[in-house]
Amino acid sequence: MNWRGAATIYKAEMARTGRTLMQSILAPVISTSLYFVVFGAAIGSRMESIDGIGYGAFIVPGLVMMMILMQSVSNAAIGIYFPKFNGTVYELLSAPISALEVVIGFVGAAATKSLILGALVMVTAAFFVPMEIQHPLAMLAFLIMTSVTFSLFGFIIGIWADNFEQLNIVPMLIVTPLTFLGGSFYSISVLPPFWQTVTLFNPVVYLISGFRWSFYGVSDVDIGISLAAIAGFFAACVTIVWWMFKTGYRLKT
Amino acid sequence: MTDETPSGAAETAVLSIDGLSKTYAGGFTALKSVDLDIRKGEIFALLGPNGAGKTTLIGIVCGLVNATAGRVEVFGHDIDGDYRKTRARIGLVPQEMSIDMFTKVRDAVAYSRGLFGKPADPDYIEQVLRDLSLWDKRDTQMRALSGGMKRRVMIAKALSHDPDILFLDEPTAGVDVELRQGMWQVVEKLRQRGKTIILTTHYIQEAEEMADRVGVIRQGEIVLVEETATLMAKLGRKQLILQLAEPLKALPPELSVEGLSLAPDGDALHFDYDTKADRPGITTLLASLNAAGVSVRDLETRQSSLEEIFVDLVGGAS
Numbered sequence: 001m002n003w004r005g006a007a008t009i010y011k012a013e014m015a016r017t018g019r020t021l022m023q024s025i026l027a028p029v030i031s032t033s034l035y036f037v038v039f040g041a042a043i044g045s046r047m048e049s050i051d052g053i054g055y056g057a058f059i060v061p062g063l064v065m066m067m068i069l070m071q072s073v074s075n076a077a078i079g080i081y082f083p084k085f086n087g088t089v090y091e092l093l094s095a096p097i098s099a100l101e102v103v104i105g106f107v108g109a110a111a112t113k114s115l116i117l118g119a120l121v122m123v124t125a126a127f128f129v130p131m132e133i134q135h136p137l138a139m140l141a142f143l144i145m146t147s148v149t150f151s152l153f154g155f156i157i158g159i160w161a162d163n164f165e166q167l168n169i170v171p172m173l174i175v176t177p178l179t180f181l182g183g184s185f186y187s188i189s190v191l192p193p194f195w196q197t198v199t200l201f202n203p204v205v206y207l208i209s210g211f212r213w214s215f216y217g218v219s220d221v222d223i224g225i226s227l228a229a230i231a232g233f234f235a236a237c238v239t240i241v242w243w244m245f246k247t248g249y250r251l252k253t
Numbered sequence: 254m255t256d257e258t259p260s261g262a263a264e265t266a267v268l269s270i271d272g273l274s275k276t277y278a279g280g281f282t283a284l285k286s287v288d289l290d291i292r293k294g295e296i297f298a299l300l301g302p303n304g305a306g307k308t309t310l311i312g313i314v315c316g317l318v319n320a321t322a323g324r325v326e327v328f329g330h331d332i333d334g335d336y337r338k339t340r341a342r343i344g345l346v347p348q349e350m351s352i353d354m355f356t357k358v359r360d361a362v363a364y365s366r367g368l369f370g371k372p373a374d375p376d377y378i379e380q381v382l383r384d385l386s387l388w389d390k391r392d393t394q395m396r397a398l399s400g401g402m403k404r405r406v407m408i409a410k411a412l413s414h415d416p417d418i419l420f421l422d423e424p425t426a427g428v429d430v431e432l433r434q435g436m437w438q439v440v441e442k443l444r445q446r447g448k449t450i451i452l453t454t455h456y457i458q459e460a461e462e463m464a465d466r467v468g469v470i471r472q473g474e475i476v477l478v479e480e481t482a483t484l485m486a487k488l489g490r491k492q493l494i495l496q497l498a499e500p501l502k503a504l505p506p507e508l509s510v511e512g513l514s515l516a517p518d519g520d521a522l523h524f525d526y527d528t529k530a531d532r533p534g535i536t537t538l539l540a541s542l543n544a545a546g547v548s549v550r551d552l553e554t555r556q557s558s559l560e561e562i563f564v565d566l567v568g569g570a571s
Contacts, residue, residue: 002337008367019355087351091410094315094345095368096337253277253318 005097009105010112013079017113024075024113025120032067032121035059036128039185044129050187051218056129061212062184064121068114068143069150069179069204073171076110076154081167084159084251093252099245103155110151111144118143132215138223139214145230146207152237159250178204188220203233266290267418267449268314273323275309275473283309285473286323291418291451296444298464298481299453306473307453308348311420315345327418341369344411348422348453350403354396358387361395362409369414381409385439401432408439419443421452425459437463457563461485488563493524493535495542496551505545510538522547 017024040056047055083089092102125131133139154171161167182204188196199205200221210226213219219226244251268291275284283306291297299307312318314325316336325332327339353361362378382388385405395403404424411419421440425433440450440463454460460467461481468478479487500519512525512534522542526533542549 002370004370004372005368008364011367012364083353086353087347087349088353090315090317090345090347090351091365091368093317094340094343095365096340096370097368098337248319252316253312 002097002101005095006101006104006108009092009102010109013106013109014112016079017075017109025117028067028071028117029120029124032063033124033128035063036125040125040129050190051216053216053218054130057131057216058187058212059185060122060125060129060131061215062179062182062208064118064125064143065146065204065208065211066179066184067121068118068146069175069207070171071117072110072114072147072150073154073157073175074168075113076107076151077158077161077167077171079106079110080155080158081161089251099242102245103152103241107148107151107155110154111147114147114151115143118147134217135214139211142207142211142214142226142230145234146211149230149234149237152234152241156237156240156244159244162250178202179208183208183220203229206230265292267293267328268451269326269329270310270314271324271326273310273313273325274321275306275313275318276321283473284313287470287473287475289468289475289478291449292466294444294447294449295465296440296450296452296463298460298467299451299470300455300457300460300467301453301470302455305470307470308422309473310470311345311422311451311453315343315420316340341414342417344414344416344419346404346407346411346419346421346424348426350400350407352395352403352406355394357392357394358382358398358406358409359391361406362413365410366413371414377415378413381412384442385409386435401428401435404428404432404436405439412443416448418449418451421450423453423455425454425456489527489529490525491528492555493526493538494553494555495522495524495549497521498548498550501547505547507545508541508547510534510541513538 036056036059039059044054044056044059049055050058083092122131157167157170181199182202183199188199188205188209191199206221206226206229209220210223210230213223213226243249268289270287270289273284273287273289274282276282287306287310289310299310301307309318313320314327314332316332328342330338332339356364359378359382362381363373363375366374366378379388379391382391385408387402387405387409390398390402395406398406408421408424424436424440428436440452444450452463464481466478467481467484469476477484497520501515501522502519504513504515504522508522510524514523514525515521516523524535524538526535
């Protein structure tokens, strides 16, 4: 294993975050916190509680998940897209470094950023809404698995994208709607039966449901199914990345 | 670094290319069964017009391009099966200016070294930067550097892991005369340290100035590989063909002129001469023929195939 190579990519990616602290850390924390202020503190007090949980507290896991999904995808996507864009990808391809090591570097850094953001947002949320975490280990596991899996997904987008529009289109047109419709702001049990069934095809439902369970012990779907869903998505992403490197898809000619 | 050559490759060949072909997805064939051996410690110039396949060839050896067929060995290791071993010994300076504008020079070079899995070595990096006159700019962001400096940073990055083989893809494209001279000094220094250097160019003068050997590539085929000195001696040569009125059995002794030979069936004389010489010897030859009583029915001159190649090359480059 060329661990040094993987660590070099990881450090360079983290340094990039450091150089753009406002954009990569402060902006997502502030925008997510606005949701707590508006939906949690201001509107939340006039909303009915869901499953016995105050509305402000109910939406925290969903909001954290939403931010993690978006940030993981966009950070990892830009991380690998940028070397393709400025041509420095030649260095990655001509170095004695394996696909696994490259992925560890880029995806590891993107997932780390997501975890830092997740922690910051949860701390911020605690100022505005009353929160409890019943299953901290499960919470951490969900956080890590989601960050890694969606960073892998973003990495795939970054390799696939040929221009900046494509780079942004997947997070904007797929990830955002799926998150909004995945139960960030409501329990899917409030939907009519037909739409409940439709919603079950949305993979984000399982993430948010499982993550919320780790906070309050209540969930829309069984926790085992949530774990299986994320494991399945992880396996799918790993398979696609493996294929991309094996064939050189949009990396080699 | 060890010099092991497990598959018993020729002891001096550091790079061995065998039957290498590449057809791109669009159907364009960039390389057609190329064979090439590069010797240890030489400067090899791959000379050819744009689109001849130079960059594709380098791309395959370095891991940027998938070959369609053929085999490449670096120090006896296969570039696919043993890519870690082969790539560890190769440094690549691509033709395109490809740098991260926001990185500082020293960090960029250290990054390249790290990618190759080598431990940090600030002293070595300093040496590389000094050799390339970049030490004063070590803490400058790339975007603030001139074009020539950026190109030197790319060389520094390629040298960051102390490779044995260095590829320079069109190192002087878009570079002014002064920088070109500087570039050659750097290359010469590297050669003195025992590095093998493979560069591409479409200028024959450049190959002549720098290279020990020259390989000419045209439309994806290596059309010749020659020592530079031999090649230059051959260039500029022409052949005068004299069709004889009466066939000769042998060359008369009074016609034993250098460069003159009798065609196998005796019906023509071939005279090789140097077009660049002050006195190519044609007048003398004709006088001697006259004196010897050999009558000529017809005559024509022919450029050597090499000369034709270079006329093509120069035509293609300009």
